[in-house]
Amino acid sequence: MxxxxxxxxxxxxxxxxxxxxxxxxxxxxxxxxxxxxxxxxxxxxxxxxxxxxxxxxxxxxxxxxxxxxxxxxxxxxxxxxxxxxxxxxxxxxxxxxxxxxxxxxxxxxxxxxxxxxKPVDMQKYEEAKAREDDTMIQSRKIAKDLGLQMKIGDVEYQGDGNKAIFYYIADERVDFRQLIKVLADAFHVRIEMKQIGARQEAGRIGGTGPCGRELCCATWMKNFVSVSTNAARIQDISLNPQKLAGMCAKLKCCLNYEADDYVESSRKIPSREIILQTVDGDYYFFKADILAGLVTYSTDKNLGANLETITTHRAKEIIEMNKRGEKPASLLSEGRQKEKARPVDLLAGADISRFDQTKKRKRRRQQGSEQEATRGGSQNRNRRKPMDKEGRSTERRRSEETMNQ
Structure with missing residues (x-):
């Protein structure tokens, strides 16, 4: 090279x-x-x-x-x-x-x-680098044979090939003195063990996250901050472990990215326990779009019925009116009417004749298969049976022989 x-x-x-x-x-x-x-x-x-x-x-x-x-x-x-x-x-x-x-x-x-x-240095470096995968696989087998509760996630050889760094994950303290001796005898290099966390392992290995982009820990993130489920609750994210876990099987680091913005914006949202009283009836909190500053209320306490979405400013106005003993005509602001639902034609401007073409093709295929089946049956019926020299069929000749016996 x-x-x-x-x-x-x-x-x-x-x-x-x-x-x-x-x-x-x-x-x-x-x-x-x-x-x-x-x-x-x-x-x-x-x-x-x-x-x-x-x-x-x-x-x-x-x-x-x-x-x-x-x-x-x-x-x-x-x-x-x-x-x-x-x-x-x-x-x-x-x-x-x-x-x-x-x-x-x-x-x-x-x-x-x-x-x-120099080229000589690079040649040694490439030779040492080529040994890393095999070394990692063999070292995992050795650690398993020794009964050590640890996982070797990566192996890195020094540029001159005289030393190897083994990165491992372990929940508890591991006594790997015997492991170092076995590894040194097996690979004939100086051994160094480094313990890393699950997030650090994901950063070293790399990969693509559920968002479709390269992992943050493998591109720019250097300091790992603890992530809790409270960050998901603040952002109204469903607590689904499969959705919240990253490639490292821990909570995604990106849950902390917008948590502070949600905390600041949630202070502007009225309390969920407050009931808005209007002439039409009472409205209960249903959901909120925290960043957009919108709150949705329902006439049913447990279900979503007659949903009305208003701004946080309007919700606070109604709360102040209720404190004074006043009730607005509706949740909507004065002079604003609820938009009527417009019927939508999903097939407008679409050519639905394509479905007829598909049916015609299926019918043609079925007719063709039926014709082939009838042709095959008639051919089997018209097929002549094999005859002997006296003009008897094989089946008739066999039956006569059995009767004579």
Missing amino acids: DYKNMKFKLANGCDRGLCRRSCGRQDRPLNTYDWLADVPGNNLTTDLVEVQFKNTRKGYYHNVNGLDLKKGDIVAVEASPGHDIGVVTLTGSLVKLQIKKANLKSPDEIRRIYRIA
């Missing part, structure tokens, strides 16, 4: 692998928007560089050799032991902000960039 002139799949036609200002390379999740890319000298403000590895794993490194690095360059970085291969995803001042968000424990975690990856 020729890695010298290798170019990546581009998002907006950049020639160095990643676009500086757009969403970047399409196969790179969690890409950071560099809004300082057009500022002159931005790359010279710091030697810190953000490097991304397989899936969502990122690291931060010092460009100690003063390499001319741009977004999309493949580099060899310091690892323990050996070196690793990654892609430059961010340079300049924004790297400091990303390091602050990452909450690094100590400055020692920021290591060095050795060089831009």
Whole structure:
């Protein structure tokens, strides 16, 4: 494979692998928007560089050799032991902000960039990457044989192939000391175990959600906030576990996206316990469109009968009138009449003769099959029976022989 002139799949036609200002390379999740890319000298403000590895794993490194690095360059970085291969995803001042968000424990975690990856480095990297699927399958069998209550979700080899990271999920604490020994003997590499959650596993593996778009945890979401069923109740979403669960079998993270807007808008909705009194009769709360500010009332407390939809402002007006002992003529505002239901002709402008054509085709098929059946029966009846030399049929000859015996 020729890695010298290798170019990546581009998002907006950049020639160095990643676009500086757009969403970047399409196969790179969690890409950071560099809004300082057009500022002159931005790359010279710091030697810190953000490097991304397989899936969502990122690291931060010092460009100690003063390499001319741009977004999309493949580099060899310091690892323990050996070196690793990654892609430059961010340079300049924004790297400091990303390091602050990452909450690094100590400055020692920021290591060095050795060089831009050579063809030899890429060849080793591809060989190590090709072993990941088989390693994951074998490691799952080993963990099952040892009776460990854990699930190995992903395996990532280091760029030089000397180390492998096993990402696993477990509900309880797992003693995997024996597992590490068996894995080291089986694969002849240094073993590192990392525990992740169900949402992090979905982000690493990736996929498409029920909305038809790529998973948020695999594209842009870095911090996972706890999601409760209260967010669904606030938005009047039915508590169906199959509909509320995401690809990780947990509650969808998107339930929190509009929860605050619904909480703020729901304060403008009148209480559901309040009964609106009018000259026509009493009206009970039936449903509400929180964001649109519309409330629907029914004359029946338990069923939807004679439904009337009004605005929250009108509902509050009627509540104030009831407090003063007044009753409006109807729920609708003065001068406004209820729109009459108009009959709708579903077949207007449609050609219904197409149904006749279908019936004719079916009749022709039935007639054809009946004719073939009658022809086949007549042919069977007219078929001559086999005769012997004396002019007797086979059946008659057999019957005579049995009688003579």
